[in-house]
Amino acid sequence: MDYYTLNNGTKIPAAGIGTFLMSPAEAQAACLSALNNGYTLLDTANAYMNDVICCEV
Numbered sequence: 001m002d003y004y005t006l007n008n009g010t011k012i013p014a015a016g017i018g019t020f021l022m023s024p025a026e027a028q029a030a031c032l033s034a035l036n037n038g039y040t041l042l043d044t045a046n047a048y049m050n051d052v053i054c055c056e057v
Contacts, residue, residue, distance in 0.1 A: 001038060016041025024050045 002014040017034040019027040019042070027050035031042055044050065 001040075013039070013041040015039065016043055018043040019050055020045075020048055022048070022050055026050075 003011040004014055005011050017030055017039055019030060022030060027044070027048070031044075034042060
């Protein structure tokens with residue numbers, strides 16, 4: 001996976017997954033699939049109302 005280096009030296013993945021507009025079940029399935037395929041950047045937010053289910057994977 002490719003990474004970007006921020007100005008402070010922190011590296012972040014170039015690709016990630018977002019869960020905006022997903023139902024909790026969709027978000028959980030997407031997060032599990034992403035994690036199983038090596039993703040380390042998961043964009044969730046309390047406002048999406050599905051972040052808790054993603055964190056339970």
